[in-house]
Amino acid sequence: DQQVKQNSPSLSVQEGRISILNCDYTNSMFDYFLWYKKYPAEGPTFLISISSIKDKNEDGRFTVFLNKSAKHLSLHIVPSQPGDSAVYFCAASAPYGGSQGNLIFGKGTKLSVKP
Amino acid sequence: DAGVTQSPTHLIKTRGQQVTLRCSPKSGHDTVSWYQQALGQGPQFIFQYYEEEERQRGNFPDRFSGHQFPNYSSELNVNALLLGDSALYLCASSLRWGLRDEKLFFGSGTQLSVL
Numbered sequence: 267d268q269q270v271k272q273n274s275p276s277l278s279v280q281e282g283r284i285s286i287l288n289c290d291y292t293n294s295m296f297d298y299f300l301w302y303k304k305y306p307a308e309g310p311t312f313l314i315s316i317s318s319i320k321d322k323n324e325d326g327r328f329t330v331f332l333n334k335s336a337k338h339l340s341l342h343i344v345p346s347q348p349g350d351s352a353v354y355f356c357a358a359s360a361p362y363g364g365s366q367g368n369l370i371f372g373k374g375t376k377l378s379v380k381p
Numbered sequence: 382d383a384g385v386t387q388s389p390t391h392l393i394k395t396r397g398q399q400v401t402l403r404c405s406p407k408s409g410h411d412t413v414s415w416y417q418q419a420l421g422q423g424p425q426f427i428f429q430y431y432e433e434e435e436r437q438r439g440n441f442p443d444r445f446s447g448h449q450f451p452n453y454s455s456e457l458n459v460n461a462l463l464l465g466d467s468a469l470y471l472c473a474s475s476l477r478w479g480l481r482d483e484k485l486f487f488g489s490g491t492q493l494s495v496l
Binding site for chain 1: 385414416421422423424425426429437439471473484485486487488489490
C-alpha cells in the first residue's frame with residue numbers, strides 16, 4: 267500500500283508558465299516532506315522541504331505548499347524553464363523513522379518543459 | 382569536493398549469484414543509506430549505517446546485508462539474487478544520524494540486471 271502517491275506520471279508545461287506537481291500521503295504520522303529532482307543517469311538531488319508546522323516554504327522559483335487536513339502537498343515552479351525537465355519525487359518521513367535516511371518516496375512525476 | 386560515488390555503474394548477474402555494491406559518501410558525511418529503485422517506482426529504503434552499525438532497516442529480506450567501514454564507506458551485499466532484484470541501487474549520505482533536517486546526497490547509482 268503506497269503511503270506517498272504521485273498520481274500524475276507526467277506533466278508537460280510551456281516555458282515561462284507555472285508547473286504544479288502534486289503529492290498525496292496517507293500516513294498521518296508523516297511530519298517532514300521533501301521534493302527531489304532526478305535527471306537521467308544521475309542520482310536524485312534535494313530541491314526543497316517543508317516541516318508539518320508550516321504550510322508554505324519558498325526557495326527562489328520553487329514553492330512547496332502543505333495542506334495537512336487534506337494530506338496533500340504541491341510543488342510550484344514559477345517560471346518553468348527547459349532545464350527543469352526531470353523526474354520529481356515527493357518524499358516523506360515520520361518521527362519514528364529517525365534521520366532523513368529513512369524516506370518514503372512516491373513514484374515520481376516526469377516534468378517536460380517545452381521551449 | 383567529491384560527492385557520493387558508487388561502483389560499479391552497471392552490473393549483470395545471474396539468478397542465485399551474489400553481488401557487492403560499493404559507496405563512498407560525500408566528504409565529511411558519516412551516515413550512509415541504501416535505496417532500491419525498481420523501474421517506474423520511487424526509491425525504496427533498504428537500510429542505513431552509522432558508526433559501522435545498521436541503524437534502521439526497511440522491508441527487505443535478510444538476503445540484503447551491508448557493512449560500513451571506519452572511513453564511512455559502505456557496501457551493499459545481495460545474496461541468492463532473484464530476477465526481481467533487478468533495479469537501480471542508490472546510495473545516499475548525510476552528515477549525521479538522528480537529525481531529521483539533514484539533507485540526503487545521492488550517488489548516481491548502480492544499475493543491477495539479474496538474468
